Amino acid sequence: MSHTPSERILIIGFGPVAASLIEGLLPGVSAGQIELTVLGAEPQPAYNRVLLAEVAVGSTRTEHLMLSDLNRLRDAGVHVLCGYTATRVDRARRKVHLATGEPLSYDRLIFATGARAMIPSLHGVNFDPHTEPDLPEGVLALRTLEDALSLQKVLARRGRVLILGGGILGLEAALAMATAGHTPVLIHHGPAPLGRMMDADGGRLLLRQLSEAGVEVHSQVRATGVRLNENGFAALGTETHGEITGDALLISTGVRARTELAAGCGLEVGRGIKTDEYLCADAEHRIFALGDCAEVAGTAPAGLLAPGWAQAGWLANYLLTHRAPRPDRAPEPQSALTPPSPFTASQVLMLKGQGLELTAAGDIDSPLFAEDGRDVMVFADPSRGCYLKLVTRDSVALGFVALGLPRTSAEVVLAFERGAALPEDRSLLLRLDDPGLPEPTAAAADEDTLCRCSGATYGDVAHAVSEGCETVAEVGESCRAGTGCGGCREKIEQMLQRVAIPA
Known part of the structure; x- marks a missing residue:
């Protein structure tokens, strides 16, 4: 009986996107299909960088950031190397060389190297864009x-x-x-x-x-x-x-994508490591890139968790179902591959804290009396800290910025993401933030996005709750909602409370 050898998959980088990819590959590791090695430059396993400011101010403990359990991964058969840096990729011999000198062999290589901070040109500060910054104390x-x-x-x-x-x-x-x-x-x-x-x-x-x-x-x-x-x-x-x-x-x-290692082995780089829509960075279908280091089909890295996690889910499924090509055969044609995911992310940006609530998306760079078919509405009430600029075409929002209008912005966000028409009389939206009106009771649709970091929808969270999840953490383990910036935790808690209250 012939035995199919395990496929050696090496992931360079151990951030949130790599952690998601590893979870998706665990079934293959358990089945002996994959020999998985993960190389992380930091001494810690993957953690949530979005919440670093909360750690700095003392509102979140370090352990609450962790996204991977090293012992669990190692017990599952994953070779995890934390605190190791890759210095060179030898594509001809399919080896990655470490700073410590020894090489690691691979059949498939995944770049999940993320991005580093862009350091401006300041006297007294190292601003080399191609190396990790060596910053002075403080x-x-x-x-x-x-x-x-x-x-x-x-x-x-x-x-x-x-x-x-x-x-x-x-x-x-x-x-x-x-x-x-x-x-x-x-x-x-x-x-x-x-x-x-x-x-x-x-x-x-x-x-x-x-x-x-x-x-x-x-x-x-x-x-x-x-x-x-x-x-x-x-x-x-x-x-x-x-x-x-x-x-x-x-x-x-x-931030700037970490592309130096990929460029050094002859891969094409631009705003990130250039890949096709299948996240593939080479002609042999052996090397892939995803997350903040990848320029996918000409699209620059988004700098958000949602597209990276979507890419990780798709790539895990692909690697589980498509083995690396044999050296004596040509790679499988792209047309025969599993259709790629769109890897889209919400364009909506939100800022909240200390009584300040701001939501923005799309393009608002239009004058009040635009002559290109766009309609522009502006409302301002500085005494209450309220401001809304809304740009539409045929009643569909092209862009908006809302400050101090949480209910109005929530309604506009839903319409913007659905591509739905807004009221012909835009001023009706402002009534939603009338302090004398009760809280709106209209529920979002199942397909509407609840967690903008993970891309989890209201339907995903409702399903998790119906399956017995009783805390935000349990919902996060089920569908990742609430595991990013934390901005959706209040909504998740409200959904949990509605289930907990007896009819």
Whole structure:
């Protein structure tokens, strides 16, 4: 009787997307079909980077971030190497060389190397875009657990933290610190934070709300370098605002895909490791890439968990059902492969904390009197901190930004994601946030997205609850809802409570 040998699959990277892929491959490991090796550069197994700011401020414990159980994986037969770095891929010999010297052989190779922080050109800071940043003491990027614990020490002694960058991650970190009673200093180069999704009037209101939330904001700053003392970071130098002193500098100016290892072995890279719609990066169907390091079919990495987890689910199924090609045979034609998943993610961005609620999506870069078939509606009530700009065509939302209007934005989000028509009289939407009206009772449809990190729908969560899940954690184990940024936990709790209350 002939025995089919196990297929050696090597995953480089052990973040949230790799953790999901590993879970999907476990049936193949248990059946002896796959010999799985995972290589992670950090000493810890996969953890949720979205919640690092909460660890830094002390509102979440480190163990609550963990996404993988090393003992369970090793008991299942997975070879996990934490704290190991790959230095070179030899595609001809199908080997990955480690910094320690020894090679690892593979039949199939998966790049799940993620992204690193983009470090701006600042005097006194290493800003080489192709290496891991070697930052001075007190300068960090909040991309690793080590960064979060370092920031935690600064905040514990009531240190003054500067945040460089006005994007969504910088604002989330600032609001997390403000919620914990600190006074973070947000520094950015534009007239207002979130410049890519806010217009001028909305930006001014956002600035005011950030100040009311306890965030000190410096706008239109041109940073030039850092000043260090014997303890590390002491001040940020600027051309426009002189020196801004602090005890730590958190850099939040974007991320860049880790592609150097792939480029070094001859794979094509751009905004990420270039793959086809099947996540395949080579002509032999042996090398794949997914998550924040992958440019899939010309689409740049989204920087979100949802598409990465969708890719991991599809790729696990593919690897379980399609063995690596034999050396003496041509790869199976793409047309014969399983149809690829669209790997789409919600375009909606949400920011919430310290009384500030902002939701935005799509394109709002249209003038009030647009002449290209677009209709634009703007509502502002600065005294209540409310602002809405809505761009539509044929009553379908193309883009919007809503500040301080949670019920209105929830309705617009549902319509935006469904492609459904909004009321002809757009002002009717604003009545949803009338303080005198009761909470809306209309339920979302089963196919509507509840968890924007995992892509789990209301129907997925309802099914998990009907199957006996009684806590948010149990729902997360069932369908991943609530395991990302945590913004949907309140909705999950409401669904659990409705089941718990006797009829």
